[in-house]
Amino acid sequence: MKIVGPDELVFGVDSVEACAAFITDFGLKHVGEKDGSGLYEALDGTGLSIYPKDDPSLPPPLPTSNMLRKTIYGVEDQQTLDQIKDELSKDRQVQVRPDGTVEAVDDLGFALGFRITRRRKLTLLPERINSPGAAPQRGFNEIGANEDAAALPRTLSHVVYFVPDAAKMEAFYIQRLGFAVMDRFTGGGPFLRPASNTDHHTLFLIQTPEYMKGIEHFAFHMQGPTELMLAGSRMVKKGYQSFWGPGRHKFGSNWFWYFNSPMGTHAEFDADMDVFNDKWEPRVLPMRTEHSQIFLLEHREKWAPGG
Amino acid sequence: MSADKTKPLTKVLCCLSDLEDGEARGFDPFKIGRDTVFVVRRSDKVYAYRDVCPHYGSTPLPWKKNAYLTRDAQHIFCSAHGATFDIETGTCTLGPCLGQSLTSVQIAISQAGEIRLFLEPEEGPIRTPVATG
Numbered sequence: 179m180k181i182v183g184p185d186e187l188v189f190g191v192d193s194v195e196a197c198a199a200f201i202t203d204f205g206l207k208h209v210g211e212k213d214g215s216g217l218y219e220a221l222d223g224t225g226l227s228i229y230p231k232d233d234p235s236l237p238p239p240l241p242t243s244n245m246l247r248k249t250i251y252g253v254e255d256q257q258t259l260d261q262i263k264d265e266l267s268k269d270r271q272v273q274v275r276p277d278g279t280v281e282a283v284d285d286l287g288f289a290l291g292f293r294i295t296r297r298r299k300l301t302l303l304p305e306r307i308n309s310p311g312a313a314p315q316r317g318f319n320e321i322g323a324n325e326d327a328a329a330l331p332r333t334l335s336h337v338v339y340f341v342p343d344a345a346k347m348e349a350f351y352i353q354r355l356g357f358a359v360m361d362r363f364t365g366g367g368p369f370l371r372p373a374s375n376t377d378h379h380t381l382f383l384i385q386t387p388e389y390m391k392g393i394e395h396f397a398f399h400m401q402g403p404t405e406l407m408l409a410g411s412r413m414v415k416k417g418y419q420s421f422w423g424p425g426r427h428k429f430g431s432n433w434f435w436y437f438n439s440p441m442g443t444h445a446e447f448d449a450d451m452d453v454f455n456d457k458w459e460p461r462v463l464p465m466r467t468e469h470s471q472i473f474l475l476e477h478r479e480k481w482a483p484g485g
Numbered sequence: 486m487s488a489d490k491t492k493p494l495t496k497v498l499c500c501l502s503d504l505e506d507g508e509a510r511g512f513d514p515f516k517i518g519r520d521t522v523f524v525v526r527r528s529d530k531v532y533a534y535r536d537v538c539p540h541y542g543s544t545p546l547p548w549k550k551n552a553y554l555t556r557d558a559q560h561i562f563c564s565a566h567g568a569t570f571d572i573e574t575g576t577c578t579l580g581p582c583l584g585q586s587l588t589s590v591q592i593a594i595s596q597a598g599e600i601r602l603f604l605e606p607e608e609g610p611i612r613t614p615v616a617t618g
């Protein structure tokens with residue numbers, strides 16, 4: 179099934195104003211509705227949408243502290259949407275909204291939407307470095323440390339769920355929606371990617387007790403490590419709370435920097451994730467701290483309130 | 486010169502009058518570069534905890550400097566995964582650390598209205614729960 183990846187994460191939150199401030203400083207652009215509600219976009223049109231938690235248009239909440247109310251996947255074409263509708267209709271209720279979005283819940287009750295992807299094709303420069311023994315990637319007199327770089331999230335990378343039955347969820351995403359496992363933490367869960375995405379993961383599952391069920395974090399891809407560090411440093415300067423990072427993960431190789439957020443989940447800047455095709459043999463490691471990162475450069479600057 | 490053993494070491498965090506009713510504030514009394522304890526004022530009582538969520542056991546709660554409470558200021562909120570805690574007891578009532586508690590730190594309010602944190606010089610704040618206010 180030609181699923182491209184998560185297009186939009188829909189939250190029902192305690193404080194729309196707090197989320198609006200956070201997400202804007204995180205680098206997403208408010209494009210929808212008003213008073214802080216509505217959609218916030220990365221450069222390619224993927225993003226987050228924010229509503230008050232009692233908004234009647236939202237799917238019902240999970241009975242936990244989770245504020246994620248729906249994960250909307252982008253797919254390549256109408257044929258894929260029809261396929262998903264037929265497949266999921268076999269054993270659950272599927273709704274088609276007036277805008278063509280196909281909606282259902284997965285095997286553990288996380289609400290899903292599917293629509294033809296709204297991702298805009300990006301044509302942007304990568305991070306360019308000068309490395310001894312190789313041709314320089316930046317031209318003569320071209321500066322690498324550009325303090326004024328916009329450093330904006332480019333695209334929604336992945337979402338991670340706490341799930342009470344990781345095996346059941348893995349089976350659902352693989353058998354019903356055509357995801358594949360890239361790597362796995364025993365005692366944790368699988369890193370999954372859909373058929374039309376080459377990233378190491380767009381979905382990672384972590385086995386937990388029932389009362390934890392919900393989103394663990396989400397991530398947006400940045401240009402590269404330098405813009406990730408720049409964006410994260412700006413968040414710290416504005417008084418936002420670093421949760422973990424900056425550092426570099428082992429599985430996926432992505433650089434990471436996580437920040438607590440008023441959406442009740444931490445928000446990750448990531449950069450330089452590995453890409454894969456069907457030839458990859460998944461690695462399996464126990465879920466331990468030494469396997470979660472190859473290094474950590476913990477931030478230790480003073481708080482600077484504001485922002 | 487050795488410190489007077491009979492007199493506990495304390496450090497002033499702020500004054501009661503600096504805090505509004507229903508306000509929370511974080512402090513960095515050990516100067517490590519980020520807040521490690523926070524207080525919440527409720528009428529004339531003040532509750533103080535380590536800024537560490539029992540869920541992962543080593544990570545801070547707020548999403549921004551001093552943002553320790555839900556919007557209605559009725560609960561302490563960990564913004565990493567949305568856990569909510571009772572302000573008086575520090576017990577998690579909803580979320581990934583359900584039933585676990587924040588670690589209280591010992592404070593006292595002086596005659597002059599200063600909120601003082603009791604210190605164990607080597608280890609940081611005293612962790613025994615003590616009713617304050």
Ligand code: FES
Pocket residue numbers: 538539540541542544546563564565566567568580581582
């Ligand atoms: S770390 Fe606080 S809820 Fe998970």
